[in-house]
Amino acid sequence: MTDRKTISVDGMGGDNAPDTVVAGLERFAKDNLDYAFLLHGDVNTLTPLLDAAPLTKARAEVRHTDRQVGMDVKPSQAMRRGKGTSMWNAIEAVKTGDADAAVSAGNTGALMAMAKLILRTQEGLHRPALVANWPTTSGVAAVLDVGANIAADAEQLVEFAIMGEAFSRAVHHKDRPKVGLLNIGSEDMKGHDEVREAAQLIRDCGLDMAYHGFVEGDDISLSGVDVIVTDGFTGNIALKSAEGAARLVGGFLSDALKSGVFSRLGALIAMPALRRFQARMDPRAVNGGVFLGLNGVVVKSHGGTDAIGFANAVRIASNMCESRFADEVAVNLKRLAAASEAQALKEAAS
Amino acid sequence: MTDRKTISVDGMGGDNAPDTVVAGLERFAKDNLDYAFLLHGDVNTLTPLLDAAPLTKARAEVRHTDRQVGMDVKPSQAMRRGKGTSMWNAIEAVKTGDADAAVSAGNTGALMAMAKLILRTQEGLHRPALVANWPTTSGVAAVLDVGANIAADAEQLVEFAIMGEAFSRAVHHKDRPKVGLLNIGSEDMKGHDEVREAAQLIRDCGLDMAYHGFVEGDDISLSGVDVIVTDGFTGNIALKSAEGAARLVGGFLSDALKSGVFSRLGALIAMPALRRFQARMDPRAVNGGVFLGLNGVVVKSHGGTDAIGFANAVRIASNMCESRFADEVAVNLKRLAAASEAQALKEAAS
Numbered sequence: 001m002t003d004r005k006t007i008s009v010d011g012m013g014g015d016n017a018p019d020t021v022v023a024g025l026e027r028f029a030k031d032n033l034d035y036a037f038l039l040h041g042d043v044n045t046l047t048p049l050l051d052a053a054p055l056t057k058a059r060a061e062v063r064h065t066d067r068q069v070g071m072d073v074k075p076s077q078a079m080r081r082g083k084g085t086s087m088w089n090a091i092e093a094v095k096t097g098d099a100d101a102a103v104s105a106g107n108t109g110a111l112m113a114m115a116k117l118i119l120r121t122q123e124g125l126h127r128p129a130l131v132a133n134w135p136t137t138s139g140v141a142a143v144l145d146v147g148a149n150i151a152a153d154a155e156q157l158v159e160f161a162i163m164g165e166a167f168s169r170a171v172h173h174k175d176r177p178k179v180g181l182l183n184i185g186s187e188d189m190k191g192h193d194e195v196r197e198a199a200q201l202i203r204d205c206g207l208d209m210a211y212h213g214f215v216e217g218d219d220i221s222l223s224g225v226d227v228i229v230t231d232g233f234t235g236n237i238a239l240k241s242a243e244g245a246a247r248l249v250g251g252f253l254s255d256a257l258k259s260g261v262f263s264r265l266g267a268l269i270a271m272p273a274l275r276r277f278q279a280r281m282d283p284r285a286v287n288g289g290v291f292l293g294l295n296g297v298v299v300k301s302h303g304g305t306d307a308i309g310f311a312n313a314v315r316i317a318s319n320m321c322e323s324r325f326a327d328e329v330a331v332n333l334k335r336l337a338a339a340s341e342a343q344a345l346k347e348a349a350s
Numbered sequence: 351m352t353d354r355k356t357i358s359v360d361g362m363g364g365d366n367a368p369d370t371v372v373a374g375l376e377r378f379a380k381d382n383l384d385y386a387f388l389l390h391g392d393v394n395t396l397t398p399l400l401d402a403a404p405l406t407k408a409r410a411e412v413r414h415t416d417r418q419v420g421m422d423v424k425p426s427q428a429m430r431r432g433k434g435t436s437m438w439n440a441i442e443a444v445k446t447g448d449a450d451a452a453v454s455a456g457n458t459g460a461l462m463a464m465a466k467l468i469l470r471t472q473e474g475l476h477r478p479a480l481v482a483n484w485p486t487t488s489g490v491a492a493v494l495d496v497g498a499n500i501a502a503d504a505e506q507l508v509e510f511a512i513m514g515e516a517f518s519r520a521v522h523h524k525d526r527p528k529v530g531l532l533n534i535g536s537e538d539m540k541g542h543d544e545v546r547e548a549a550q551l552i553r554d555c556g557l558d559m560a561y562h563g564f565v566e567g568d569d570i571s572l573s574g575v576d577v578i579v580t581d582g583f584t585g586n587i588a589l590k591s592a593e594g595a596a597r598l599v600g601g602f603l604s605d606a607l608k609s610g611v612f613s614r615l616g617a618l619i620a621m622p623a624l625r626r627f628q629a630r631m632d633p634r635a636v637n638g639g640v641f642l643g644l645n646g647v648v649v650k651s652h653g654g655t656d657a658i659g660f661a662n663a664v665r666i667a668s669n670m671c672e673s674r675f676a677d678e679v680a681v682n683l684k685r686l687a688a689a690s691e692a693q694a695l696k697e698a699a700s
Contacts, residue, residue, distance in 0.1 A: 137598060147534055150542060184497055184586040192500060192583060217590025221598040233542060234584055236534040238591040240567025245592035248487060248571040249599045249631060256620075256627035263623030270607060270616025277606035281599060 004036050005321045007314055008099030010090040011041030012068040013106025015304045018042075021105065022049040022056060024301075024310025029055035032318060038099050040086040042066050065089055069110045071303065078110030079117055087111060091118045094296035101297035101317040103288075105310060111300055112148055112291055119294040122326065124333040127152070128293035129160045129232070130300070131167050132239050133286035133316075138224040140286060142168045142177075145232035146239050148291065152231040154197035155340060157181065161202060162332040163292040164227040165209050170323030171290070171316050177226035180215035182234065198229075205339030207332050246281065288313030290320060293329075297321065354386050355671045357664055358449030360440040361391030362418040363456025365654045368392075371455065372399040372406060374651075374660025379405035382668060388449050390436040392416050415439055419460045421653065428460030429467055437461060441468045444646035451647035451667040453638075455660060461650055462498055462641055469644040472676065474683040477502070478643035479510045479582070480650070481517050482589050483636035483666075488574040490636060492518045492527075495582035496589050498641065502581040504547035505690060507531065511552060512682040513642040514577035515559050520673030521640070521666050527576035530565035532584065548579070555689030557682050596631065638663030640670060643679075647671060 009025065011018045018041055025037055036059045039046060043064040050057040067085040069078055082088045087106050093099040095118050104111050112130065121128055129145035142164045145152065152160065161179050168177035181199055183191040191214070202211050212225050217238060220228050230238065257267040257274075267274060279285075283302070287309035291298040297320040301313035359375065361368045368391055375387055387410040389396060400407040417435040419428055432438045437456050443449040445468050454461050462480065471478055479495035492514045495502065502510065511529050518527035531549055533541040541564070552561050562575050567588060570578050580588065607617040607624075617624060629635075633652070637659035641648040647670040651663035 135598065137601065150534070182587060184500070184583055217587040217592075218594030218597070220591055221594035230587075233534055234587055237532060237567040237580075237584055237588050241570055241588040242567075242591045242595035244568030244571035245595045246599050247568070248485065249596050251487065252630045253603065253627050256623040256630075259623050259626065263620040266616045266618070266620025266623070268616070269619060270613040273606040273609050273613030273616070276609065277603050280602045280606075 004034055005318065006036045006038060006099040007317050008038040008090045008093040008102040009040065009314070010087045010102070010104035010106055011039045011046055012086040013104040013303075014301065014310075015071075016306065017105060018045055018049060020305065020307050020310055022046065022053050023307035024314060025056040025060070026053040027307055027311035028314040029059065032315075035059065035318060037061070038063060038090070038093050040065060040089040040093075041068070063089060069107050071107050073107055073110055075109040075113035078107065079113045082110065082114050088114055088118070091115050091298060094298070095119055100321040101299065103299045103301060103313050103317050105301035105303050105305065105313070108147075108300055111298065115291050115294055115298040119296040119298070122293050122295055122329065124330065124337060125159050125293045126156050127159070128291055129163060130289050131164060131292050132289050133172075134220055134228070134239065134242070135281070135286055136221050136224065140172055141220060141226055141228055142172060143220060143228045143230070143235055143239060144292065145230065145235050146289065147232045147236040149232040151233065152194065154194045154201055155336070157194060157198035157229055157231070158201050158205070158336055159293070159333070161198070161209065161227065161229045162207065162336065163329055164229055165332075166323075166325050166328040167290060167292060168226045169328070170325045171319040172226065174226050176210050178210050178212040178224070179227040179229065180212040180219065180223070180225040182217070182220070182228055182230035182238070183214040184216065185214070201336070201339065205336050207335055209332065250281065284309035284312060286312075288316035290316060354384055355668065356386045356388060356449040357667050358388040358440045358443035358452040359390065359664075360437045360452070360454035360456055361389045361396055362436040363454040363653075364651065364660075365421075366656065367455060368395055368399060370655065370657055370660050372396065372403050373657035374664060375406045375410070376403035377657055377661035378664040379409065382665075385409065385668060387411070388413060388440070388443050390415060390439040390443075391418070413439060419457050421457050423457055423460055425459040425463035428457065429463045432460065432464050438464055438468070441465050441648060444648070445469055450671040451649065453649045453651060453663050453667050455651035455653050455655065455663070458497075458650055461648065465641050465644055465648040469646040469648070472643050472645055472679065474680065474687060475509050475643045476506050477509070478641055479513060480639050481514060481642050482585075482639050483522075484570055484578070484589065484592070485631070485636055486571050486574070490522055491570060491576055491578055492522060493570060493578045493580070493585055493589060494642065495580065495585050496639065497582045497586035499582040501583065502544065504544045504551055505686070507544060507548035507579055507581070508551050508555070508686055509643070509683070511548070511559065511577065511579045512557065512679055512686065514579055515682075516673070516675050516678040517640065517642060518576045519678070520675045521669040522576065524576045526560050528560050528562040528574070529577040529579065530562045530569065530573070530575040532567070532570070532578055532580035532588070533564040534566065535564070551686070551689065555686050557685055559682065600631065634659035634662060636662075638666035640666060
């Protein structure tokens with residue numbers, strides 16, 4: 001590897017692959033001249049697309065495979081039979097050092113399972129976590145875990161906090177991110193044991209972190225807290241519940257503005273403002289979940305996104321490459337380990 | 351009690367009590383001539399308000415107390431020291447048979463704790479649950495539990511399904527409500543053990559219920575499933591996350607429409623449509639969570655609502671009074687108990 005960073009891309013993953021993938025790379029390439037690409041997939045399909053994407057073509061190496069992971073394949077199947085697919089090869093290039101990060105819009109479960117198998121979990125961490133970019137009044141928040149795991153104990157929640165905080169700095173460019181633990185009440189007495197224990201652990205173990213305290217569901221969108229920590233079951237349901245509610249509101253608005261001559265006229269006159277509104281709500285702007293905590297960066301793009309969305313996922317991968325994410329996480333993990341050890345010694349002595 | 355139903359009301363609970371309470375009763379009374387009220391609170395404050403609410407005054411009995419539950423009181427304190435407060439007395443009137451249902455806009459934790467202490471859990475149920483009315487593409491869904499409990503095992507989830515289904519019939523007037531279990535994947539293999547076991551139990555125990563299967567977070571708003579079942583931690587976070595997202599979208603829209611001359615003009619012309627949009631989003635229309643599974647009906651109104659919202663909470667209480675809720679729940683609970691017993695016998699024999 002030279003100074004030029006390389007992004008490894010699953011050319012065949014996603015509902016609109018490979019067209020959207022190549023178009024997305026071309027958008028990203030325009031603003032990021034110092035990036036090269038390793039593009040994994042069917043060379044016969046990819047070559048004509050690259051002819052129409054000159055910036056990408058000039059900096060992309062195509063690595064051919066005619067195998068790809070289906071959108072319905074279960075994680076266990078993908079792990080057993082996924083070797084040699086475009087997704088597998090995209091991740092493996094990070095392991096071998098041929099690339100600095102991998103991006104795929106393919107099957108989420110398969111991607112997480114393969115990434116964990118190939119790259120392994122970063123030393124000192126129990127579990128990786130999937131982080132989502134959540135639109136808020138203050139821009140965007142990092143919410144994790146949103147589905148890599150089904151549950152999390154107190155120590156794992158603290159690990160998620162450590163990773164989310166470094167992610168917020170790397171990708172959302174927050175200097176000193178505020179970190180909150182998702183709970184059902186802001187009083188210390190409420191909530192699951194593991195959430196309360198995690199709060200105690202964060203306070204006790206001397207992390208370099210702006211810990212905000214407990215937050216409730218509505219605080220994710222409205223409070224200005226930058227990193228929201230929860231288990232993968234709750235986080236996935238919170239994220240999808242909020243997406244559903246936002247789509248419902250958007251649908252109601254659209255119904256209303258199409259409901260008669262005056263509303264159509266009003267909407268037409270206010271169109272620039274409505275377009276600005278839509279832009280703030282644009283899911284493509286927040287596309288790209290990172291699978292945090294592996295020995296390497298893997299970004300999951302939404303399967304149904306378009307070129308703008310895919311370019312954003314690649315941008316997130318590049319932000320991660322340019323950051324000191326792994327080092328920052330390692331420093332705080334050492335503090336956590338020391339505190340856990342001290343606690344264990346204290347318990348053993350008493 | 352005569353044929354006329356009586357609603358017992360905490361006159362002093364809520365941010366804008368007692369004014370909003372009396373104004374809300376007056377709105378409800380206009381359309382519901384066959385209801386009487388027991389109004390608990392400070393007679394000196396309530397009397398002048400009733401003079402301005404003639405329909406309520408004609409059918410209300412004021413039961414004086416100068417004690418009330420503060421909004422910051424913890425549930426444990428409320429249970430120890432709550433006796434004789436307006437909230438306590440409102441619930442107790444249901445127990446004595448003086449009233450058919452109780453409504454309060456006061457402290458949620460205190461209301462749940464007192465209601466459970468005074469009315470006790472319905473026979474055959476492990477735990478009561480708090481149900482919320484969630485706006486959806488098909489009107490409204492019942493989501494429970496949204497915070498009465500912190501966790502739920504499989505059997506409790508099935509009990510929530512049974513109560514939610516009867517609630518949907520009673521209050522949302524769905525003939526044959528579709529019931530879904532909230533999970534993080536629609537495949538049978540995903541999710542918490544207790545959720546998968548609950549799905550199995552519903553299928554096995556011969557409930558009279560249209561079971562739909564697993565639903566994900568976005569399905570709550572968008573799928574047309576009428577009853578969504580989950581534990582109180584997840585349900586509370588899903589509900590509040592969705593509320594936060596809806597408020598965020600509303601705020602972005604409002605910002606956009608105020609952002610210049612043309613957008614203001616457009617919004618003015620489209621105002622009737624925007625008002626219809628707002629009406630569909632109006633939180634007052636879905637105000638009133640019922641604390642299900644007690645020996646008596648207790649409805650929690652949002653603390654900050656106005657007269658329209660409070661009237662809606664009273665309407666929900668009246669729907670519950672007129673329904674066969676307790677009988678319907680009892681029938682399905684017997685089927686669940688029989689299935690659980692058969693299962694236990696089978697396990698003991700094997």
